[in-house]
Amino acid sequence: MTSPQHPAVELTAITKSFPGRAGTVRAVRGIDLTIATGEVVALLGPNGAGKTTTLDLLLGLTTPTSGEVRVLGGSPREAVRAGRIAAVLQTGGLLRDLTVRETVELVASTYAVHVPVEDVLRRASLTAIAGRRVSLCSGGEQQRLRFALALLPDPELLVLDEPTAGMDVAARRAFWDAMHAEAAQGRTVVFATHYLEEADDFASRIVLVAGGRVVADGPADVIRSTALGRTVAARLAPEVVGPAATELRALAVVHDVRVDGDRLTVTTADSDAVARILLTTLDARDVEITTGSLESAFLTLTGSTPSTGSTTPATEGAAA
Numbered sequence: 001m002t003s004p005q006h007p008a009v010e011l012t013a014i015t016k017s018f019p020g021r022a023g024t025v026r027a028v029r030g031i032d033l034t035i036a037t038g039e040v041v042a043l044l045g046p047n048g049a050g051k052t053t054t055l056d057l058l059l060g061l062t063t064p065t066s067g068e069v070r071v072l073g074g075s076p077r078e079a080v081r082a083g084r085i086a087a088v089l090q091t092g093g094l095l096r097d098l099t100v101r102e103t104v105e106l107v108a109s110t111y112a113v114h115v116p117v118e119d120v121l122r123r124a125s126l127t128a129i130a131g132r133r134v135s136l137c138s139g140g141e142q143q144r145l146r147f148a149l150a151l152l153p154d155p156e157l158l159v160l161d162e163p164t165a166g167m168d169v170a171a172r173r174a175f176w177d178a179m180h181a182e183a184a185q186g187r188t189v190v191f192a193t194h195y196l197e198e199a200d201d202f203a204s205r206i207v208l209v210a211g212g213r214v215v216a217d218g219p220a221d222v223i224r225s226t227a228l229g230r231t232v233a234a235r236l237a238p239e240v241v242g243p244a245a246t247e248l249r250a251l252a253v254v255h256d257v258r259v260d261g262d263r264l265t266v267t268t269a270d271s272d273a274v275a276r277i278l279l280t281t282l283d284a285r286d287v288e289i290t291t292g293s294l295e296s297a298f299l300t301l302t303g304s305t306p307s308t309g310s311t312t313p314a315t316e317g318a319a320a
């Protein structure tokens with residue numbers, strides 16, 4: 001299924017601008033991104049971060065203003081034409097009067113070669129509702145139908161734009177269960193999401209996008225520690241707490257020290273060093289090291305919240 005000699009995705013110095021009433025909207029402002037075959041990558045970012053534009057570039061639905069997009073070693077259009085890349089987009093053409101199976105059969109008839117219809121229905125957990133009219137399907141079921149359609153050409157790369165938007169928790173879980181099975185087959189999956197938990201739970205790598213740029217890229221725990229460092233908490237003898245807080249605040253690797261009774265909580269870039277001091281020179285008890293939440297990391301890195309974020313792309317050429 002794979003072309004190991006090429007990365008699945010190579011974006012080099014990509015920019016994309018759109019003309020807008022208030023001037024040029026710079027939706028993507030210089031993204032370099034390489035995604036290896038078999039990776040499951042979340043593009044996580046607030047509204048207007050440039051996620052959809054980036055996915056559109058991968059799918060050849062739009063071309064970059066500058067820079068180069070390579071997909072599976074060729075152009076996006078070549079990959080789409082060969083059925084090597086497929087997408088589940090937020091909206092898009094389902095015929096309401098057809099049943100689920102009829103929809104899959106219709107789209108299958110447009111491919112010279114495709115995966116058997118019953119196979120994709122099963123993989124998208126649609127077999128039980130294959131006879132249901134599309135107009136009677138829930139939003140989650142319609143997304144699973146779009147997913148089934150994306151599986152028909154047996155793509156190497158699946159691109160999903162907020163595939164679970166509007167789904168309840170159970171529907172979201174069912175959707176990702178189906179996606180997990182596809183990823184386990186070695187398919188590369190790139191998806192955009194506002195949901196931190198979704199990125200954290202499902203992706204092996206998170207690319208945090210804000211204002212048309214990549215602001216962090218790595219496993220969720222790396223992103224957390226980049227943004228926040230870690231927290232070391234411990235209990236100390238009451239007479240030691242005050243001087244210990246002063247001593248720790250003086251260290252360059254310490255961001256913050258909070259005192260609550262005999263408990264000290266230290267936010268630091270070097271939790272090992274702080275734990276060592278607490279244990280060896282301050283005789284601390286109950287030492288705990290934790291990483292911050294991804295939610296806080298997101299706030300620190302992008303300056304906005306993931307689901308209600310208001311990071312706006314820069315405009316230029318407008319009278320300020």
Ligand SMILES: Nc1ncnc2c1ncn2[C@@H]1O[C@H](COP(=O)(O)OP(=O)(O)OP(=O)(O)O)[C@@H](O)[C@H]1O
Binds near residue numbers: 048050052
């Ligand atoms: N065709 C277009 N014409 C003008 N501006 C556009 C166009 N497409 C996108 N934009 C603008 O570019 C910016 C980035 O949009 P994009 O849809 O890529 O962000 P996003 O991260 O996917 O946001 P959301 O999470 O809200 O879908 C936004 O300010 C958007 O309004």
